[in-house]
Amino acid sequence: MNDSIKAVCMPAASATAASFDRDLIRKMGEAIGDSCQHEKLSVVLGPAVNIKRSPLCGRNFEYFSEDPYLAGEMSAAYINGVQSRNVGTSIKHFAANNQEHRRMSSSSNADERTLREIYFPAFETSVKKAQPWTVMCSYNRINGVYASENPWLLTDVLRKEWGFEGYVMSDWGAVSNRVAGVAAGLDLEMPSSGGINDARIVEAVRSGKLDEKLVDQAVERILTINFRYLENAKPETPWDMEAQHLLSADIAADCMVLLKNEGILPLSQDEEAAFIGEFAVKPRFQGGGSSHINCFKTTSALEAAEGKKVTYARGYGVAEDAATDEMIAEAVAAAKKAKVAVVFAGLPDAYESEGYDRSHMRMPDCQNRLIEAVAEVNPNTVVVLHNGSPVEMPWIGKVKAVLEGYLGGQAVGLATVRVLYGEVNPSGHLPETFPVKLSDNPSYLFYGGEGNEADYREGVFVGYRYYDKKEMDVLFPFGHGLSYTTFAYSNLRLNASNGIPLPPRLP
Template sequence: MDRIKELISKMTLEEKASLCSGADNWHTKEIKRLNIPSVMMVDGPHGLRKQEGETDHLGLNESVKAVCFPAACATASSFDVDLMERMGETLGAECQAANVSMLLGPAVNIKRSPLCGRNFEYLSEDPYLAGRMASAYIRGVQSQGVGTSIKHFALNNQETLRMTISSEVSERALREIYLPAFEEAVKESAPRTVMCSYNKINGEYASENRYLLTDILRKEWGYKGCVVSDWGAVSDRVKGLKAGLDLEMPYSGGYNDRQIVTAVQEGRIDEAVLDEAVERVLNVVFAGEEQHRPEVISDKETDHKKAADIETECAVLLENNGILPLNTDRKVAYIGEFAEKPRYQGGGSSHINPFRVVSALDAAGEKGRSVTYAKGFSMENDAMTEQELEKALRTAAEADVAVIFAGLPEIFESEGYDRTSMKLPQCQDRLIEEVLKVQPNVVVVLHNGSPVELPWADRVSAILEMYLGGQGVGEACDQLLFGEANPSGRLAETFPYRLEDNPSYLHFPGNGKRVLYGEDIFVGYRYYDTKKVPVRYAFGHGLSYTEFAYGDLTLSSAQMTDEDILTVSLKVKNTGQTEGKEVVQLYVADLCGTPERPVKELKGFAKVHLLPGEEKTVSMEISARDLSYYEERLGDWYAPSGTYRILIGHASDDIRLHADIVFKTKKKLPLRVDFTTTFGELLDHTKTAPVITELLAPLAAAAASAEGMSDEYKKLGEQVIREMPLKSLMGQMPGEQVEQLIGQLNCLLAQ
């Protein structure tokens, strides 16, 4: 008997139940008589929100001083898994130094709508990118002996009524869009815990959803860790325990512990189920105790520099007519209070108390830049006085270049509520329009956690998206504006022209009881590219101060089967005069004519550093899963035999190279024949096609010999016949004979 099982055998029923809920907001319970310690967990994901005084889980009370790294909206835009892992390592070391056992992150919910108030904390609209980046973060943190908690499992894609709303989603969309990031992280990086979400999924709370927490997470994906509730997400504790929810957070006053005890005593739940949950909780507790390294010391100044360096890799250059990088000889005006007081993080449970924040104005002053400043508008709300506007216009007119620091005030986007529009504050749009009248050289720097409408984008000289870049955002911004660093970020989400273009627009945020995921799998660029909806900035978009050329695309094979791994290689060359980094993106397109598939999907990416004139070979691999969609009839992933196109691009709307492969699968779609089965379905199946072809031969011969019938009309007739069900034969033959035919066809399928 191992140590943990032996401890469980010595526990009373009440002690077992007690370990299945927290001691307070941030600690697990201890059992002193058995030497079971308590361990601490804290909010992340982009820093430590450790509270030592009055505690809460909403970011209301102050936490200890820490380093605030760029939020996920920024780090995902780096498209750099190595950077993400390094950031995780630093955060893990900070946790060790603070005696924290577990960091609550990463957050990988898909950015279904740009209005979600918590989008700044989430990674992407694309599940492949989100999964790769989350896996790297988890590896980094846990390499330091500190656990992670990937969240929020699953379908927590809005803040509106998040604790009661039911996310109504198809099985296919669940599998293709909303689960893959979790699946990738669980299988590749084994997070110590998985945090279930508040919401219902198709009518059942995530905290009570056995299909989600046990059937998929444990049985399908092989997860061995602990499932913890989001803070206050438990509704029916006993039902949750049966479903696979191990640890309730935070402490519920002992009420739910007593519910568990009573349920065991009354035989409503097997004590063995409780024992399993306790074992998983204790694995977390003892891992935290055994892997704690008290000798670790965290240097905040060193980590501050890391935070600033990371942000330089995350910022996205959206527009540039050549004005950037700025010449240090030019007189530059900084306008907008964000230049002096940057917005560098989101509101809510992830809110860090930084020991230091450097603004772009601070950084310019430290480097002796020729920069003047006017507040213009407030960074706290939609407010600007006429005097402030007039001063801003004078300052802009007197400079060679005006850099306007715009973005969303914290009150506009936060955990707990959703945005109501994609617009910037009116005062900011007004100021930008007015400055354009007096200054032809206008650069806009954005501080926001999710896409915004940019009605003036075509008329400004450059736009630099900093997102919420952490406490070193000002230093990173200074380096990028003046060319000490070359922008290399790429958008991890689409910027539509307007909110109404977003595929979730008609359904988000629901009717108060449920929210229909009516766009199904067509989320983000999957929708915009397939429907050919023009967007302001496409997924994957991002400019550089240099240029890159692509060439020599090669595939390891022109054919592929279910078991094969295909290697895709190409050459990328820096054809400019500045060193830089390119993000090579690999998309897959189904050319088989499969209904309801996006025109392309991201299945690989690589960030490559190149000196001027340097050329490198980039290689990526894809498997049959990368070609597949989730086929509900199979309950599995399926790629039909046929042709697929490998697309290599700079962005989802900027494809540079492509090559085709022929795929052959052994998988067969299930077919059970009945009166509603169509002739088309039977003609498409190799086993039934000969019988149906013979049956329809007289009709086909008659159509072929018909005089005066155009080829187009014949094709339409063939389509009509393909769509007819077998029951339509009953006008031509007895029903009993149709029944015999159905039996014959099902026998053929069973062979």
């Protein structure tokens, strides 16, 4: 992956969902579609729309939301953007792939109401509003049956109920039984089996175990999409990576969520600020695994702040996951001299990635210790977070402001500085709940499952549906997001009409 072509890393889905902006994500999709036309790439392997059942899922950074409606609207906008350039998409991972632990064998066990109300709608909305060229089935089993050979999932629901017209491909290595897959509606196996499974299909047809018409149908679906691209290929499409870098910054800025602000933001150009933390010079801006982008450039916050009154202290080391006494002392000294201390913190790559789940919701101890030390000597402490999913914030009462940047793409540093200094008014909203602690999450007792069985015992009470029903305090609720604008209402007047009595006048 690191040897792939140089490209532009746009903000991850965890960030773009926070925009709640269909037009913005469509614009991003159009830019990605242009890039694909230039590179002769026919299908983008995304978007990923699995619901954020738990903050622990290692791939949450790649998913939009805990809310099916928001996930579906963001996904459809992205698909429409990409496919407006005659490049296909592959919505994934269909379905109920909400953990990385034992993802190749685990069975997601949920009742039909839960599947249809929580885990299916983002796919359904995308199919009905955008018709993705392809759908990628997931690794896992659903109520005991592998997604790759599940006729109810791939044919009855996807095609007959929702009207999907493209082809279904497997996730990489997700095929358990190729013949059963063809019969169920799985058209394309990825990657190739080197002819092994092809021979099994031929044998099944010859022996009468598989109807040849189903094989012809799969071939027709695949070729239809292939020719759709080839007949509209435009390899001469220009790819201005510098322009897309700036677009990435614009998108990232509009996705940032101001979680807390006690009057300290925006920062003044005339006052000295200390940028503290390795993420200020080496930002975490994308997730780990198959979605990794080989970026042609990055812009850090320290680079973007050039010309401003900013000093820097490393504070902690990501590689060693530690903050030495010397690092802490340097950070404290910088914080003491500055009017405002801005700590750049969050989750390192090793804490969340495709292939495994998180075991807790904490940030690295060294970063928490750094924030506490800085806040102790500078009451004007701001924390900027780079993470793909919720974190606990034991220091929340000791800092003046918190800006959630999520994984904002390669230009996240530029976007962050624009927001910190008021060039952009933060307008993002959380696409997921930040619980006070991990054990508050509704799936806490049984997330990950036992053996190869993952029971969705919380049913439809996922995310804010659970917290609202339980009347439970959370750190930050779904939809939360502040701005620098102040609002005031005055001189309100009501006129009686249609004989409807007005309420008593308020004092």
